[in-house]
Amino acid sequence: MGALFSVAESTPAKFAQMLAAILLFAAVMGLILFFAGRVTGRRSDRIVAFAYLAPTMLMLAVGLIYPGLRTIYQSFFDAAGKAFIGLGNYQTIFTDDGQLTVLRNTVLWVVVTPFVATAVGLLYAILVDKARLESVAKALIFLPMSISFVAASIIWKFVYEFRPDQGNIKQIGLLNQVLVWLGASPRQWLVDSPLNTLLLIVVMIWIQAGFAMTVLSAAIKAIPDDIVEAARLDGVTAFGMFRFVTLPSIRPTVVVVLTTIGIATLKVFDIVRTMTGGQFQTSVVANEFYSQSFRSDNQGLGAALAVLLFVLVIPIVVYNVRQLRAAEAR
Amino acid sequence: MFIQPTRQRWSAALAGTLGVGLTLGMAACSSGDSDDEASVPSAAPVDCAQYTSFGDLKGKTVSVYTSIVTPEDKPQIDSYKPFENCTGVTVKYEGDKAFETQVLVRAKAGNPPDIAFVPQPGLLKQLVETGRAVPAPQQVSDNVDKFFGQDWKDYATVDGKFYAAPLGANVKSLVWYSPQEFADSGYQVPTTLDQLKALSDKMVADGKTPWCAGIASGEATGWPITDWMEDMMLRLYGPDTYDKWVNHEIPFNGPESTAALDAVGAYLKNPKYVNGGLGDVKSIATTTFQDAGLPIVDGACSLHRQANFYAANWDEDTKVAEDGDVFAFYLPGKDATTKPVLGGGEFTLAFSDRPEVQAFQTYLSSDTWANNKAAISSGWVSANKGLDVNNLKSPIDKLSAQILQDPKAVFRFDGSDQMPAAIGSNAFWKQATNWITGQDTKTTVDNIEKAWPK
Numbered sequence: 001m002g003a004l005f006s007v008a009e010s011t012p013a014k015f016a017q018m019l020a021a022i023l024l025f026a027a028v029m030g031l032i033l034f035f036a037g038r039v040t041g042r043r044s045d046r047i048v049a050f051a052y053l054a055p056t057m058l059m060l061a062v063g064l065i066y067p068g069l070r071t072i073y074q075s076f077f078d079a080a081g082k083a084f085i086g087l088g089n090y091q092t093i094f095t096d097d098g099q100l101t102v103l104r105n106t107v108l109w110v111v112v113t114p115f116v117a118t119a120v121g122l123l124y125a126i127l128v129d130k131a132r133l134e135s136v137a138k139a140l141i142f143l144p145m146s147i148s149f150v151a152a153s154i155i156w157k158f159v160y161e162f163r164p165d166q167g168n169i170k171q172i173g174l175l176n177q178v179l180v181w182l183g184a185s186p187r188q189w190l191v192d193s194p195l196n197t198l199l200l201i202v203v204m205i206w207i208q209a210g211f212a213m214t215v216l217s218a219a220i221k222a223i224p225d226d227i228v229e230a231a232r233l234d235g236v237t238a239f240g241m242f243r244f245v246t247l248p249s250i251r252p253t254v255v256v257v258l259t260t261i262g263i264a265t266l267k268v269f270d271i272v273r274t275m276t277g278g279q280f281q282t283s284v285v286a287n288e289f290y291s292q293s294f295r296s297d298n299q300g301l302g303a304a305l306a307v308l309l310f311v312l313v314i315p316i317v318v319y320n321v322r323q324l325r326a327a328e329a330r
Numbered sequence: 331m332f333i334q335p336t337r338q339r340w341s342a343a344l345a346g347t348l349g350v351g352l353t354l355g356m357a358a359c360s361s362g363d364s365d366d367e368a369s370v371p372s373a374a375p376v377d378c379a380q381y382t383s384f385g386d387l388k389g390k391t392v393s394v395y396t397s398i399v400t401p402e403d404k405p406q407i408d409s410y411k412p413f414e415n416c417t418g419v420t421v422k423y424e425g426d427k428a429f430e431t432q433v434l435v436r437a438k439a440g441n442p443p444d445i446a447f448v449p450q451p452g453l454l455k456q457l458v459e460t461g462r463a464v465p466a467p468q469q470v471s472d473n474v475d476k477f478f479g480q481d482w483k484d485y486a487t488v489d490g491k492f493y494a495a496p497l498g499a500n501v502k503s504l505v506w507y508s509p510q511e512f513a514d515s516g517y518q519v520p521t522t523l524d525q526l527k528a529l530s531d532k533m534v535a536d537g538k539t540p541w542c543a544g545i546a547s548g549e550a551t552g553w554p555i556t557d558w559m560e561d562m563m564l565r566l567y568g569p570d571t572y573d574k575w576v577n578h579e580i581p582f583n584g585p586e587s588t589a590a591l592d593a594v595g596a597y598l599k600n601p602k603y604v605n606g607g608l609g610d611v612k613s614i615a616t617t618t619f620q621d622a623g624l625p626i627v628d629g630a631c632s633l634h635r636q637a638n639f640y641a642a643n644w645d646e647d648t649k650v651a652e653d654g655d656v657f658a659f660y661l662p663g664k665d666a667t668t669k670p671v672l673g674g675g676e677f678t679l680a681f682s683d684r685p686e687v688q689a690f691q692t693y694l695s696s697d698t699w700a701n702n703k704a705a706i707s708s709g710w711v712s713a714n715k716g717l718d719v720n721n722l723k724s725p726i727d728k729l730s731a732q733i734l735q736d737p738k739a740v741f742r743f744d745g746s747d748q749m750p751a752a753i754g755s756n757a758f759w760k761q762a763t764n765w766i767t768g769q770d771t772k773t774t775v776d777n778i779e780k781a782w783p784k
Contacts, residue, residue: 079752079783098777162609162613162616164605164607164608164609164610166607166609188612188613188615188616190616191615191767273549276551277548277550278549279549279551279615279760279763280615280763280764280767291549292756295549295755296756296757297750297751297752298751298752
């Protein structure tokens with residue numbers, strides 16, 4: 001059994017370890033099922049329910065609740081996690097120049113990304129709705145969704161790549177090559193703040209627009225035909241159809257899409273870390289939390305940033321869940 | 331419930347039994363997996379006489395945890411073979427790119443390796459503070475007295491206790507250049523800082539952009555500038571002031587820092603000097619440090635200040651030698667008599683005092699190991715004075731070893747590696763990056779001073 005918890009050396013050993021872990025899981029579940037199945041009597045339902053819920057509750061407690069509480073606790077301590085400094089770390093977040101830049105960038109991300117991604121997705125969904133080759137057109141914009149954030153960041157890093165306008169040196173970045181074709185000189189896109197943050201946001205929009213398009217397109221298709229026909233008979237314009245028929249009908253879906261992208265955006269980390277490493281004033285809360293905790297050895301500030309992120313996400317999650325319920329209730 | 335109760339009970343029981351049985355079986359299989367390589371005898375016959383003092387340690391295992399990964403790990407592992415064959419110890423080697431963060435986590439969690447190769451004195455101090463590390467045995471201490479300078483010993487001494495012997499080393503005070511270009515254009519290798527400046531100006535007069543530089547390195551972007559600044563600090567103010575600066579006995583925004591950073595700026599922020607083949611001053615920020623020196627080969631730039639490990643970045647068909655395509659010269663001191671050397675290295679910190687661990691530590695601190703390692707690796711050097719320079723294969727390694735062993739040389743360890751993590755691996759990098767993209771020197775040093783942990 002010791003081998004299960006030691007570090008495996010070779011690939012077969014790693015697979016064996018993984019298989020063993022899966023089997024162990026199966027064994028535990030099997031035991032629970034076995035004992036739950038033997039329970040009989042009046043209260044058996046409750047006991048069975050509890051037996052089924054217990055592993056989840058235990059794992060949530062160990063993997064989520066305890067670390068969550070501990071992070072909140074740590075956020076009141078100094079860099080080494082030894083001296084209590086009250087709200088000192090939170091004060092740093094809201095007064096230090098570097099941290100204020102991080103907050104500014106996060107606000108920029110959260111304000112721009114969900115709305116632009118949703119708008120692009122919605123526009124696209126309406127344009128291709130019932131068009132010829134609709135599925136091909138949709139697949140095209142949905143493809144970026146299937147690429148990981150890191151891979152997307154590397155692709156876009158190449159798009160923004162800079163080579164000097166010197167001698168026979170050739171551009172390898174798409175954007176700068178376009179500039180050169182137009183007769184302009186190439187630029188270092190990722191250096192100047194806050195333009196660089198907006199250019200990073202483009203990557204997120206590129207990924208998320210496909211998600212918005214898919215969900216919204218499904219919602220548009222679910223609009224009852226009789227409403228649409230009634231509107232047509234009343235002689236509605238294309239914009240009127242969108243403003244008074246389509247949009248009100250899919251409003252709950254739009255909100256869910258907006259908030260879902262908003263949550264993903266708040267937690268953005270991969271794009272920033274891969275493309276700029278948080279340099280050139282592009283850091284965001286999630287990236288800064290990682291840098292402070294693991295690179296800068298400032299556990300307190302790192303924990304405070306994590307708590308801040310948590311606090312910022314909660315209202316959006318609550319709103320998201322409510323809207324989902326409202327949408328389902330219809 | 332969608333399954334009949336009796337049937338469900340039976341299948342659940344079967345799942346349980348099967349699961350437990352298979353799990354145990356699998357665990358038994360995987361525990362038998364051992365390191366086959368250790369039993370392969372080394373190609374060259376080894377005289378075990380040098381190893382008898384370690385005694386018989388057959389069947390013992392020493393675990394090593396390090397940031398040295400492929401391809402540099404191969405010569406490391408191979409260099410242990412004589413020791414393993416003669417003493418019977420098995421060395422379990424684990425390389426990890428995330429070593430710097432993981433080793434602290436492991437030490438704090440009470441699961442440290444037997445030996446960690448720690449590349450930073452600052453991290454070594456943090457590890458010692460966890461209370462898990464053990465001081466080096468007497469033999470290792472004696473070896474270090476014999477084979478290394480006192481400065482190296484001090485970097486691994488915490489609160490008067492000596493913990494870890496140096497392992498490998500690197501030399502950062504080097505400037506890469508093209509010997510061919512120097513011969514063709516009649517340039518001389520400079521021996522003072524003033525000559526270096528004059529050489530740069532002469533190259534400008536010849537219509538060249540002399541320097542190329544790049545600091546992009548993912549989240550560590552900025553570190554090459556910290557090396558530049560440390561080199562200048564050592565040259566302008568000498569090793570004593572350097573130590574005070576590193577230990578924050580003088581402020582980071584004092585006149586010394588400002589002058590040292592301005593001295594770097596005289597090269598890196600001088601649009602006439604940079605950035606040959608790569609763009610303007612700002613392009614330094616976005617050029618990766620791996621790519622930064624490459625324009626030397628096509629003649630787009632002439633000089634690139636980077637450590638000996640930069641040798642690994644040249645193409646395979648680029649000859650790195652004094653008479654080859656590229657080579658390096660020692661970044662000169664203020665005058666020809668002083669020879670400050672900036673560099674780095676790893677230290678073998680132990681978390682256990684078992685005899686086999688101490689024996690392995692002793693082996694690694696000996697001249698025997700240094701020469702064994704030299705014979706099978708390239709792009710590697712040690713500050714071990716017992717290392718025979720002739721055992722090193724590549725010319726750049728020989729040059730590095732000569733610089734390290736020069737009795738006139740005053741070695742100083744990379745300052746940012748000794749500063750607190752909040753500075754050395756965060757604020758210093760970030761502010762240096764801001765500085766190269768336009769921030770002035772005063773704001774830069776003030777911001778770093780402000781970030782210094784109280």
